[in-house]
Amino acid sequence: MNKTVQRAAALPRLLLVWMTLAVLAGCATSGATYTELQAKLAPPPAGEGRVFIYRTTVLGAAVQPSVMLNGTVVGHAVPRGFIYLDRPAGNYTISTETEVTRTLSLTLVSGQVRYVRLNIGMGFFVGHVWPELVSDQEGISDIGECHLVGS
């Protein structure tokens, strides 16, 4: 009887450990870092530019909405992760959707590299992820330890 009670008492602790492991597994980002990849990355093809989209913060790690470029899903807002996209010069919108849709519009010139940081803010039911265009200097400084999660 005592053992049954002890097991029942241990259940919440086991549950907590399991949940913590699950959350950590969700946060873990594999793949090479930007710093490791930087030298190996070829420049964008002729007539195209490159957009890096990254998220540095693990705050609200469970919230990983899709990232859309001109309405097409190109990845997810993975904490400490980044993607890069080579696209023809032109006008683009980058958006994320949780409770609300947050959109950034930007231009892309041939040969240009742009950096878009995914920030997280407070929401009512879930956090809001919003894309922000940052300078090259800020982007390179931010993205160094982020991992490639798709392209």
Place this chain on the structure above:
Amino acid sequence: VLCTAAARLVQFAGCSRVAPVSFIVAMVLAIAGCAFDISHVQRVPTTFVAASGGPDWTLDQDHSIGVGSGFPTQLRHGTHWQLVGRVPEGDVYHTSDQIVTVEASNIFEAMLVVQGVQVAGFYLPVEHSFVAASDRPALPIERRSTP
């Protein structure tokens, strides 16, 4: 359901009758503030004509330009601006020295629109729209040169 739950929660915590009402009001404000798009800018479709060779200039000091969204655009001291085109609202200038955006619930890449030395607003190249500045401040320009 949320309001009832909140009221019960507060009552359970032993608060007065006024507290649940305040709590509900706070929740409603939170919903309004967090869950929906509450900040907009007034965009007017406009016609952009590319131009070059006009006078360029450098900003003499930091400058903040509001567009009524609550998120003013900061222009940095020392940034160099070049004429890239014209819209009916004024001359359109671009800088490579900083990111220029108009921010509300969404963010738009932007270029500065100037009439004389006064800021008229911003041109949004993706949306082909003009956003007027809340006021029309004179730009603190350090120097102008005609190439």
